Amino acid sequence: MLTAQRKALLLDRLHAEGRLVARGLAEELGTSEDTIRRDLRELAAEGLLTRVHGGALPASPTHRPMRERSNMEVSAKQRLGVAGAALIRPGQTVILDGGTTHLALVQALPATLAATIITHSPTIAAALEPFARLEVIVIGGRLMRHSMVALGAATQAGFAAIRADMCILGVTGLHPEAGLTTGDHEEALIKRRMVQSAGETIVLATPDKIGAASAFQIAGLEEARIITTGEPPDWLPRAQHLRA
């Protein structure tokens, strides 16, 4: 049995059964337990599974790809997307942040819209391909894996050289005192720059963001126009609420 083949089999098995037990596999594959443990250790080092006492479990779901995260709250995201898309008028220049809500916004854009979209998310840019009359500007930089947006000095400089009519911003928390926040420091820096480069800032907020505060502040609540679904809390007086 080839080593690489055995490892592939282990991954297959893990995918099929959800867990691996070292002892049983050693007997089944006719090798020593040490060999199996070594395999599991190496696969774990490659991030392909999580090592536990006695065997292994699937890789931790904490940094799963974005497309799996987009399952939840489909309807709320779609309604927010439609509302956001309606805000973009022909001829405008709009900065569009990354994220699944904004992907839904792209899906809701009219096919013949003629406007300029500026984004630092390759996912968003790729989704804009079918819109023949859109001008799309990509802001480059080092790609952050989790959120799939460009970050760093180059991105900062790219946004600094731009003036847009509107910025549609993604956040992870809206809090009465903390304001608009996000969980990554570098992301916060870029988002702050995006707000500065736009005349108006829009936030499309799913209900789970309301009242939450992440570590790094982007701006105060009063600096953005908030659009959300569900019940309006009393500390969000200016927000626009979509009914279900």
Next chain:
Amino acid sequence: MLTAQRKALLLDRLHAEGRLVARGLAEELGTSEDTIRRDLRELAAEGLLTRVHGGALPASPTHRPMRERSNMEVSAKQRLGVAGAALIRPGQTVILDGGTTHLALVQALPATLAATIITHSPTIAAALEPFARLEVIVIGGRLMRHSMVALGAATQAGFAAIRADMCILGVTGLHPEAGLTTGDHEEALIKRRMVQSAGETIVLATPDKIGAASAFQIAGLEEARIITTGEPPDWLPRAQHLRA
């Protein structure tokens, strides 16, 4: 036993049994193990199989359902993708052009490759999302709709600030006199810049590009390492040709 005949037999056997063991094949075919290993090494370089310790496994990318390995025919693009993916060594910095062939290359990348990929194609960048250990640098600019790559002065400047080990370049024509060409002037400018920013240039050419010439020259044939499928024309002496 002719070399080509033996290689064909190896591929047949791999297809039938799902794996190859070097030692057993040497005995069975009455040759030395070195010869078998040499064959496997060469077939791996053509992307037709994956070399592992002790033998070889099918070239099927790891994140594709491995059950259907036997019946699906690999297209020329996929084989070029596999061959191109095999060129990227861990730790390297690689400029990757846009286009469907390079999308196939991304599909063929090993899931745990640790390298730096630089691209001005948001489509390519988005496809790189699942590769946890890749560093991805996006070069920004105005997006050209047809080819979905960033162009313009910002893109030019972005590539100018970079030195990569390798550039995997897309072209629309390879011609004995016109060299490497493309159909858009601005694209040609950027591609020229990409070639200058890399130590080595690779072109993965589908057969329809061979002998074709578009309006704008990027570089001479001799400046790039050409990898293609099908019959080699006599004016492409240095190219590497993948067997069917």
Next chain:
DNA sequence: CTGATTCGTGCAATATCACGCATAAGCAAG
């Protein structure tokens, strides 16, 4: 707390690998 598993590491035996070199076979030009 205690016994039993399981884990990680070091180690040695074996298998496999890549590279260089020499030999032999095939081939084309003279």
Next chain:
DNA sequence: CTTGCTTATGCGTGATATTGCACGAATCAG
């Protein structure tokens, strides 16, 4: 036919990978 070149092959050698075992530490179950 001879010469020179290329290609394929086998072998030696040092390097690398894999495996099983021993042993002490860590972890789990009752």
